Amino acid sequence: MPKQGKVVKFYLLTLSLLSLVVFSLPAQARQLVYWRYDADANRLVFSTDAGVQPKALLISSPTRLIVDLPGTNFDNATVTQLFNGAIHSLRVGQVDDQTTRLVIELNPGYTINPQQIIVRGATPEQWSVQLPTPERLK
Numbered sequence: 001m002p003k004q005g006k007v008v009k010f011y012l013l014t015l016s017l018l019s020l021v022v023f024s025l026p027a028q029a030r031q032l033v034y035w036r037y038d039a040d041a042n043r044l045v046f047s048t049d050a051g052v053q054p055k056a057l058l059i060s061s062p063t064r065l066i067v068d069l070p071g072t073n074f075d076n077a078t079v080t081q082l083f084n085g086a087i088h089s090l091r092v093g094q095v096d097d098q099t100t101r102l103v104i105e106l107n108p109g110y111t112i113n114p115q116q117i118i119v120r121g122a123t124p125e126q127w128s129v130q131l132p133t134p135e136r137l138k
Helices: 003-024
Strands: 030-038 043-048 055-059 064-070 079-082 087-096 099-106 118-121 126-130
Touching: 030 087, 030 099, 043 064, 043 099
Parallel strands: none
Antiparallel strands: 030 043, 043 126, 055 064, 064 099, 079 087, 087 099, 118 126
C-alpha cells in the first residue's frame, strides 16, 4: 500500500476514535438559574443557563400546575415558597436525574382553566407561565 493511503487511513481512524470519545461523553445538563412567582400578576418566570423546552401539566385534588424542565438540574434541595390567597405554594426541586420540576399548588377549593394557561418563551432560556385568575369550585 502506498504511504499516502496509510496516512489517509490513519487520519480516518483517528477521526473516528475522536468522534466516538466526543459523542460518548455525557452531555452537560442545563441549570435552572432563576425563578419567581409574582402572585399579583399570577405569573411564574424562570430562566436556565441554556435552552430548554418546558412541559406543563395541570392536575387536580388539589389543583397543581406542574412545569417540568427536561435535561435541567437544580443543585439545591427542594425549595418551597408559601403564598396567601388562592395560590398555596410554589415548589422547585429535582424530580429525577434529568428533570427539574416547578409546582404551583392552589389551595383547596380553587381551580384554574387549563385552556387559559399561557406558556411563553421570550428566549430558549427565559420563560413565563401566565395563569388565569383562580376560580372557586362550586
